[in-house]
Amino acid sequence: MSPLLDVRNLRVAFATDGGPVTAVHDVSFTVQPGEVLAIVGESGSGKSVSLLSVLGLVDRRRTVVEGQATFRGEPILNLSERVLRRIRGREIALISQDPMTALTPVHRIGDQIAEQIRAHERVSRQAARDRAVSLLRDVNIPMPERAVDRYPHELSGGMRQRAVIAMALSCNPALLVADEPTTALDTTVQAQVLDMLRRLSAQHDSSVVLITHDMGVVAEMATRVAVMYAGRIVETGTVAELFDDPWHPYTWGLLDSIPPLTGARPRRLPSIAGMPPPPGRTEPGCPFAPRCRAAMPVCYLPPPEQVAGGHRALCVLDAPARAALRPPRVAA
Numbered sequence: 001m002s003p004l005l006d007v008r009n010l011r012v013a014f015a016t017d018g019g020p021v022t023a024v025h026d027v028s029f030t031v032q033p034g035e036v037l038a039i040v041g042e043s044g045s046g047k048s049v050s051l052l053s054v055l056g057l058v059d060r061r062r063t064v065v066e067g068q069a070t071f072r073g074e075p076i077l078n079l080s081e082r083v084l085r086r087i088r089g090r091e092i093a094l095i096s097q098d099p100m101t102a103l104t105p106v107h108r109i110g111d112q113i114a115e116q117i118r119a120h121e122r123v124s125r126q127a128a129r130d131r132a133v134s135l136l137r138d139v140n141i142p143m144p145e146r147a148v149d150r151y152p153h154e155l156s157g158g159m160r161q162r163a164v165i166a167m168a169l170s171c172n173p174a175l176l177v178a179d180e181p182t183t184a185l186d187t188t189v190q191a192q193v194l195d196m197l198r199r200l201s202a203q204h205d206s207s208v209v210l211i212t213h214d215m216g217v218v219a220e221m222a223t224r225v226a227v228m229y230a231g232r233i234v235e236t237g238t239v240a241e242l243f244d245d246p247w248h249p250y251t252w253g254l255l256d257s258i259p260p261l262t263g264a265r266p267r268r269l270p271s272i273a274g275m276p277p278p279p280g281r282t283e284p285g286c287p288f289a290p291r292c293r294a295a296m297p298v299c300y301l302p303p304p305e306q307v308a309g310g311h312r313a314l315c316v317l318d319a320p321a322r323a324a325l326r327p328p329r330v331a332a
């Protein structure tokens, strides 16, 4: 099966007052039709920039984007804004953390969804409005016939995010990029919105790239995972591969930070000692090595990589070394 999105050796550098800063180094990943790829990592690891630069949503005057990326087999990197705008919204839809980046405060929800539909399809105003009602029903907004005429500020945060998801799905996009879509919501609402996103993306046959810092969300939603640290992908594989046999010590740290579902919660979740490097680090080797308890001299040389099928990691530790070194999960 050829991938829907294929990103190879992506490098993104921003012009800053202190000179160019490389935020994304040599990042490669694919998204297959129908899959949910989670890109996970701490704040500042380059998750959003990796996707936004591919979609042409970074400031071009201050950003250099290099590498290759294809969408449905066609090059997508550095296309003109006019062409990219046509692809975004119709074939690729973005759901961001703050619903108000997608919604305009001064227009009714239904008009905004209908306008999105009419921007890409030749349908009557009434047909677009009917579709908006039906989409609002799909995302479980109560009384959708009335909700279409509401303004964004008249809905709760969770309802607004549902409306954004309805808008994103309105043109049956092949790819949904969801950037921390539930971070701003309460925990119970988060679970409902994620559940709905999973159900509807499957129903619409949309692949999903889910950007998150939360391994619990990854376990709930994803089929495959790419773990990012300091602008690089340090491990990638299926959810089962990463959860059952994580290779990279940074992935161990992320997994250990998932609170247990049952039993008493530990007072403090283990956190990873040390700090990520400042943006723009250029040293070769594994970027996590300076923070890694298991680091060896070889980790500072390029490229300390292991591969087995689709499971790969920027790490040299073999199975016996991992078994000896991985700290036991903190008991609840």
Ligand SMILES: Nc1ncnc2c1ncn2[C@@H]1O[C@H](COP(=O)(O)OP(=O)(O)OP(=O)(O)O)[C@@H](O)[C@H]1O
Residues within 6 Å of the ligand: 014, 015, 016, 021, 023, 041, 042, 043, 044, 045, 046, 047, 048, 049, 050, 180, 213, 279
């Ligand atoms: N316009 C910009 N100019 C300069 N640096 C930027 C710009 N946008 C992002 N960066 C830097 O790029 C790095 C990666 O940012 P990115 O937003 O991709 O991180 P992230 O992993 O998505 O984290 P978060 O969850 O906080 O958004 C950060 O160090 C950030 O400061």
